[in-house]
Amino acid sequence: MGEILRIENLCKQFGGIVVADDISLTLDAGEIVGLIGPNGAGKTSLFNLISGVVQPDSGRIFLQGRPLEGPLHRRARAGVVRTWQHMRLFRSMTVIENMLVATREYPGESMLRSMFATASVRRAEAEARARAMDLLARMGLTQTADNIVVDLPFGQQKLIGLARALMNDGRCLLLDEPMAGVEGSNYETMQRIVRDEASAGRAVCVVEHNVSFIKDLCTHAVFMAQGKILQRGSVDELTRSRELTELYFGTVDASVDA
Numbered sequence: 001m002g003e004i005l006r007i008e009n010l011c012k013q014f015g016g017i018v019v020a021d022d023i024s025l026t027l028d029a030g031e032i033v034g035l036i037g038p039n040g041a042g043k044t045s046l047f048n049l050i051s052g053v054v055q056p057d058s059g060r061i062f063l064q065g066r067p068l069e070g071p072l073h074r075r076a077r078a079g080v081v082r083t084w085q086h087m088r089l090f091r092s093m094t095v096i097e098n099m100l101v102a103t104r105e106y107p108g109e110s111m112l113r114s115m116f117a118t119a120s121v122r123r124a125e126a127e128a129r130a131r132a133m134d135l136l137a138r139m140g141l142t143q144t145a146d147n148i149v150v151d152l153p154f155g156q157q158k159l160i161g162l163a164r165a166l167m168n169d170g171r172c173l174l175l176d177e178p179m180a181g182v183e184g185s186n187y188e189t190m191q192r193i194v195r196d197e198a199s200a201g202r203a204v205c206v207v208e209h210n211v212s213f214i215k216d217l218c219t220h221a222v223f224m225a226q227g228k229i230l231q232r233g234s235v236d237e238l239t240r241s242r243e244l245t246e247l248y249f250g251t252v253d254a255s256v257d258a
Protein backbone atom coordinates (compact mmCIF):
# COMPACT_ATOMS: atom_id res chain seq x y z
CA MET A 1 0.00 0.00 0.00
CA GLY A 2 1.13 3.54 -0.70
CA GLU A 3 2.67 6.32 1.24
CA ILE A 4 0.24 8.58 3.09
CA LEU A 5 2.44 10.93 5.11
CA ARG A 6 6.04 11.97 4.53
CA ILE A 7 7.97 14.15 6.94
CA GLU A 8 11.28 15.57 5.77
CA ASN A 9 13.91 17.07 8.07
CA LEU A 10 11.49 18.66 10.49
CA CYS A 11 13.06 20.97 13.08
CA LYS A 12 11.46 22.91 15.92
CA GLN A 13 12.79 24.66 18.99
CA PHE A 14 10.94 26.38 21.82
CA GLY A 15 13.40 28.83 23.30
CA GLY A 16 16.41 26.64 23.96
CA ILE A 17 14.45 23.36 23.95
CA VAL A 18 14.77 21.29 20.80
CA VAL A 19 11.55 19.34 20.37
CA ALA A 20 12.15 18.18 16.79
CA ASP A 21 15.71 17.64 15.64
CA ASP A 22 15.78 16.76 11.95
CA ILE A 23 12.87 14.34 12.04
CA SER A 24 12.17 12.36 8.87
CA LEU A 25 9.48 9.73 8.82
CA THR A 26 6.97 8.15 6.46
CA LEU A 27 3.66 6.53 7.27
CA ASP A 28 2.13 4.11 4.78
CA ALA A 29 -1.48 3.14 4.30
CA GLY A 30 -2.45 0.23 6.50
CA GLU A 31 0.45 0.49 8.90
CA ILE A 32 0.39 1.25 12.61
CA VAL A 33 3.61 2.86 13.75
CA GLY A 34 4.38 3.11 17.46
CA LEU A 35 6.05 6.29 18.63
CA ILE A 36 7.75 5.63 21.94
CA GLY A 37 10.20 7.36 24.21
CA PRO A 38 10.47 9.06 27.60
CA ASN A 39 8.32 11.96 28.74
CA GLY A 40 9.50 15.19 27.18
CA ALA A 41 10.96 13.36 24.15
CA GLY A 42 8.91 15.45 21.74
CA LYS A 43 6.24 12.91 20.77
CA THR A 44 3.26 15.19 21.33
CA SER A 45 5.22 18.05 19.75
CA LEU A 46 5.68 15.93 16.62
CA PHE A 47 1.91 15.39 16.47
CA ASN A 48 1.44 19.15 16.99
CA LEU A 49 3.78 19.83 14.08
CA ILE A 50 2.07 17.32 11.78
CA SER A 51 -1.45 18.44 12.67
CA GLY A 52 -0.66 22.15 12.41
CA VAL A 53 -0.98 23.15 16.07
CA VAL A 54 2.56 24.54 15.85
CA GLN A 55 4.59 25.47 12.79
CA PRO A 56 8.07 24.01 12.22
CA ASP A 57 11.23 26.14 12.06
CA SER A 58 12.23 24.15 8.99
CA GLY A 59 11.37 20.95 7.18
CA ARG A 60 8.42 19.80 5.13
CA ILE A 61 5.42 17.54 5.44
CA PHE A 62 3.53 15.91 2.58
CA LEU A 63 0.16 14.21 2.68
CA GLN A 64 -0.29 11.85 -0.24
CA GLY A 65 2.37 13.77 -2.14
CA ARG A 66 0.94 17.25 -1.54
CA PRO A 67 2.49 19.78 0.83
CA LEU A 68 0.63 19.76 4.14
CA GLU A 69 0.36 23.33 5.34
CA GLY A 70 -1.81 25.74 7.30
CA PRO A 71 -3.62 25.48 10.61
CA LEU A 72 -5.19 22.48 12.33
CA HIS A 73 -8.63 22.67 10.70
CA ARG A 74 -7.18 22.91 7.20
CA ARG A 75 -4.98 19.88 7.77
CA ALA A 76 -7.89 17.97 9.28
CA ARG A 77 -9.87 18.72 6.16
CA ALA A 78 -6.94 17.50 4.09
CA GLY A 79 -7.00 14.21 6.01
CA VAL A 80 -4.82 14.42 9.12
CA VAL A 81 -6.88 13.72 12.21
CA ARG A 82 -5.73 13.21 15.77
CA THR A 83 -6.67 12.52 19.33
CA TRP A 84 -5.29 14.46 22.30
CA GLN A 85 -3.20 13.25 25.20
CA HIS A 86 -5.46 15.33 27.43
CA MET A 87 -8.95 14.81 26.15
CA ARG A 88 -10.64 17.83 24.72
CA LEU A 89 -14.25 16.87 25.05
CA PHE A 90 -16.99 19.41 25.64
CA ARG A 91 -17.74 18.47 29.20
CA SER A 92 -21.32 19.65 29.44
CA MET A 93 -22.41 18.23 26.09
CA THR A 94 -23.80 14.81 25.33
CA VAL A 95 -21.79 12.16 23.52
CA ILE A 96 -23.61 12.69 20.23
CA GLU A 97 -23.25 16.47 20.48
CA ASN A 98 -19.51 16.10 21.03
CA MET A 99 -19.30 13.99 17.91
CA LEU A 100 -21.42 16.30 15.74
CA VAL A 101 -19.39 19.31 16.82
CA ALA A 102 -16.27 17.50 15.59
CA THR A 103 -17.51 17.74 12.01
CA ARG A 104 -18.53 21.38 12.38
CA GLU A 105 -15.07 22.34 13.60
CA TYR A 106 -13.71 21.57 10.16
CA PRO A 107 -16.44 22.61 7.74
CA GLY A 108 -15.36 21.86 4.20
CA GLU A 109 -15.97 24.30 1.39
CA SER A 110 -18.89 22.23 0.22
CA MET A 111 -20.32 22.49 3.71
CA LEU A 112 -20.01 26.29 3.64
CA ARG A 113 -21.71 26.41 0.30
CA SER A 114 -24.43 24.21 1.62
CA MET A 115 -25.22 26.77 4.32
CA PHE A 116 -27.20 28.50 1.63
CA ALA A 117 -29.30 25.49 0.95
CA THR A 118 -31.31 24.33 3.93
CA ALA A 119 -32.05 20.94 2.41
CA SER A 120 -28.33 20.20 1.95
CA VAL A 121 -27.61 21.32 5.50
CA ARG A 122 -30.23 18.96 6.78
CA ARG A 123 -28.80 16.17 4.66
CA ALA A 124 -25.27 16.87 5.93
CA GLU A 125 -26.52 16.85 9.52
CA ALA A 126 -28.33 13.58 8.96
CA GLU A 127 -25.23 12.04 7.41
CA ALA A 128 -23.07 13.22 10.31
CA ARG A 129 -25.56 11.83 12.80
CA ALA A 130 -25.65 8.49 10.99
CA ARG A 131 -21.86 8.37 10.93
CA ALA A 132 -21.73 9.17 14.66
CA MET A 133 -24.26 6.46 15.51
CA ASP A 134 -22.36 4.01 13.34
CA LEU A 135 -19.12 4.74 15.19
CA LEU A 136 -20.85 4.44 18.56
CA ALA A 137 -22.30 1.09 17.50
CA ARG A 138 -18.83 -0.14 16.50
CA MET A 139 -17.62 0.81 19.97
CA GLY A 140 -20.58 -0.78 21.75
CA LEU A 141 -21.57 2.67 23.03
CA THR A 142 -24.90 3.20 21.28
CA GLN A 143 -26.67 3.47 24.63
CA THR A 144 -24.46 6.38 25.71
CA ALA A 145 -25.39 8.71 22.81
CA ASP A 146 -27.52 11.04 24.93
CA ASN A 147 -25.42 10.88 28.11
CA ILE A 148 -23.44 13.89 29.24
CA VAL A 149 -19.93 12.90 28.28
CA VAL A 150 -18.28 13.48 31.68
CA ASP A 151 -20.80 11.17 33.33
CA LEU A 152 -19.24 8.24 31.45
CA PRO A 153 -16.41 6.12 32.85
CA PHE A 154 -12.97 7.39 31.84
CA GLY A 155 -12.28 4.52 29.41
CA GLN A 156 -15.48 5.27 27.52
CA GLN A 157 -14.56 8.95 27.35
CA LYS A 158 -11.28 7.96 25.72
CA LEU A 159 -13.23 5.93 23.15
CA ILE A 160 -15.43 8.96 22.47
CA GLY A 161 -12.23 10.95 21.92
CA LEU A 162 -11.27 8.48 19.21
CA ALA A 163 -14.80 8.47 17.80
CA ARG A 164 -14.65 12.28 17.49
CA ALA A 165 -11.43 12.04 15.50
CA LEU A 166 -12.99 9.42 13.24
CA MET A 167 -15.94 11.68 12.45
CA ASN A 168 -13.53 13.35 10.04
CA ASP A 169 -12.56 10.88 7.39
CA GLY A 170 -8.77 11.32 7.52
CA ARG A 171 -6.24 9.08 5.78
CA CYS A 172 -3.72 9.77 8.54
CA LEU A 173 -4.64 9.09 12.13
CA LEU A 174 -2.46 10.31 15.02
CA LEU A 175 -3.28 8.87 18.44
CA ASP A 176 -1.67 10.46 21.51
CA GLU A 177 -1.67 7.99 24.40
CA PRO A 178 -5.06 6.45 23.59
CA MET A 179 -4.69 3.69 26.19
CA ALA A 180 -3.70 5.80 29.20
CA GLY A 181 -6.24 4.92 31.90
CA VAL A 182 -8.16 2.51 29.64
CA GLU A 183 -8.77 -1.04 30.85
CA GLY A 184 -10.81 -4.19 30.28
CA SER A 185 -13.38 -4.21 27.52
CA ASN A 186 -12.66 -0.59 26.58
CA TYR A 187 -9.03 -1.56 26.05
CA GLU A 188 -10.06 -4.37 23.71
CA THR A 189 -12.44 -2.08 21.86
CA MET A 190 -9.74 0.55 21.40
CA GLN A 191 -7.39 -2.11 20.04
CA ARG A 192 -10.01 -3.45 17.64
CA ILE A 193 -10.98 -0.03 16.30
CA VAL A 194 -7.39 1.06 15.74
CA ARG A 195 -6.65 -2.20 13.92
CA ASP A 196 -9.80 -1.86 11.78
CA GLU A 197 -8.97 1.73 10.83
CA ALA A 198 -5.52 0.65 9.65
CA SER A 199 -7.05 -2.26 7.71
CA ALA A 200 -9.36 0.24 6.04
CA GLY A 201 -6.24 1.88 4.57
CA ARG A 202 -5.44 4.61 7.03
CA ALA A 203 -1.90 5.28 8.18
CA VAL A 204 -1.85 5.24 11.97
CA CYS A 205 0.81 6.58 14.31
CA VAL A 206 0.32 5.94 17.99
CA VAL A 207 2.15 7.40 20.98
CA GLU A 208 1.77 5.00 23.86
CA HIS A 209 3.60 3.98 27.03
CA ASN A 210 1.72 0.71 27.20
CA VAL A 211 4.29 -1.53 25.56
CA SER A 212 2.03 -4.56 25.23
CA PHE A 213 -0.44 -2.44 23.25
CA ILE A 214 2.41 -1.34 20.98
CA LYS A 215 3.63 -4.93 20.68
CA ASP A 216 0.19 -6.26 19.82
CA LEU A 217 -0.68 -3.63 17.27
CA CYS A 218 2.28 -1.97 15.68
CA THR A 219 3.94 -2.96 12.46
CA HIS A 220 7.09 -1.27 13.72
CA ALA A 221 8.13 1.46 16.10
CA VAL A 222 10.21 4.57 16.32
CA PHE A 223 12.07 5.58 19.47
CA MET A 224 12.41 9.30 20.22
CA ALA A 225 14.39 11.16 22.87
CA GLN A 226 15.23 14.84 23.10
CA GLY A 227 13.53 15.61 19.82
CA LYS A 228 15.51 13.01 17.86
CA ILE A 229 14.58 9.69 16.34
CA LEU A 230 17.23 7.43 17.86
CA GLN A 231 16.11 4.10 16.41
CA ARG A 232 13.52 2.48 14.16
CA GLY A 233 12.71 -1.19 14.06
CA SER A 234 10.41 -3.92 15.25
CA VAL A 235 8.88 -3.35 18.67
CA ASP A 236 10.86 -6.33 19.96
CA GLU A 237 14.14 -4.89 18.73
CA LEU A 238 13.47 -1.56 20.38
CA THR A 239 12.28 -2.91 23.70
CA ARG A 240 15.24 -5.34 23.89
CA SER A 241 17.73 -2.52 23.43
CA ARG A 242 19.63 -1.89 26.65
CA GLU A 243 20.52 1.63 25.59
CA LEU A 244 16.92 2.61 24.85
CA THR A 245 15.62 1.00 28.03
CA GLU A 246 18.11 3.06 29.98
CA LEU A 247 17.01 6.23 28.23
CA TYR A 248 13.38 5.37 28.84
CA PHE A 249 13.64 4.60 32.53
CA GLY A 250 16.98 6.00 33.57
CA THR A 251 17.97 2.46 34.64
CA VAL A 252 18.38 -0.86 32.87
CA ASP A 253 16.90 -2.71 35.83
CA ALA A 254 13.36 -1.52 35.14
CA SER A 255 11.29 -3.74 32.90
CA VAL A 256 9.90 -2.07 29.80
CA ASP A 257 6.62 -3.79 30.58
CA ALA A 258 6.37 -2.05 33.95
Ligand SMILES: Nc1ncnc2c1ncn2[C@@H]1O[C@H](COP(=O)(O)OP(=O)(O)O)[C@@H](O)[C@H]1O
Pocket (backbone or CB within 6 Å): 014, 017, 019, 037, 038, 039, 040, 041, 042, 043, 044, 045, 046
Ligand atom coordinates in the same frame (compact mmCIF):
# COMPACT_ATOMS: atom_id res chain seq x y z
N1 LIG B 1 4.30 25.09 23.17
C1 LIG B 1 5.43 24.83 23.85
N2 LIG B 1 6.22 25.82 24.34
C2 LIG B 1 7.36 25.55 25.01
N3 LIG B 1 7.80 24.31 25.25
C3 LIG B 1 7.07 23.28 24.81
C4 LIG B 1 5.85 23.48 24.08
N4 LIG B 1 5.35 22.26 23.76
C5 LIG B 1 6.21 21.37 24.26
N5 LIG B 1 7.24 21.96 24.89
C6 LIG B 1 8.38 21.29 25.53
O1 LIG B 1 8.89 20.39 24.59
C7 LIG B 1 9.37 19.21 25.20
C8 LIG B 1 8.72 18.01 24.59
O2 LIG B 1 7.37 17.93 25.03
P1 LIG B 1 6.32 16.90 24.44
O3 LIG B 1 6.33 16.97 22.97
O4 LIG B 1 5.04 17.15 25.14
O5 LIG B 1 6.95 15.50 24.90
P2 LIG B 1 6.30 14.04 25.01
O6 LIG B 1 4.95 14.06 24.37
O7 LIG B 1 7.27 13.14 24.32
O8 LIG B 1 6.22 13.73 26.48
C9 LIG B 1 9.08 19.37 26.69
O9 LIG B 1 10.27 19.82 27.31
C10 LIG B 1 7.99 20.42 26.71
O10 LIG B 1 8.03 21.14 27.91
Ligand SMILES: [Mg+2]
Pocket (backbone or CB within 6 Å): 043, 044, 045, 085
Ligand atom coordinates in the same frame (compact mmCIF):
# COMPACT_ATOMS: atom_id res chain seq x y z
MG1 LIG C 1 3.06 13.67 25.12
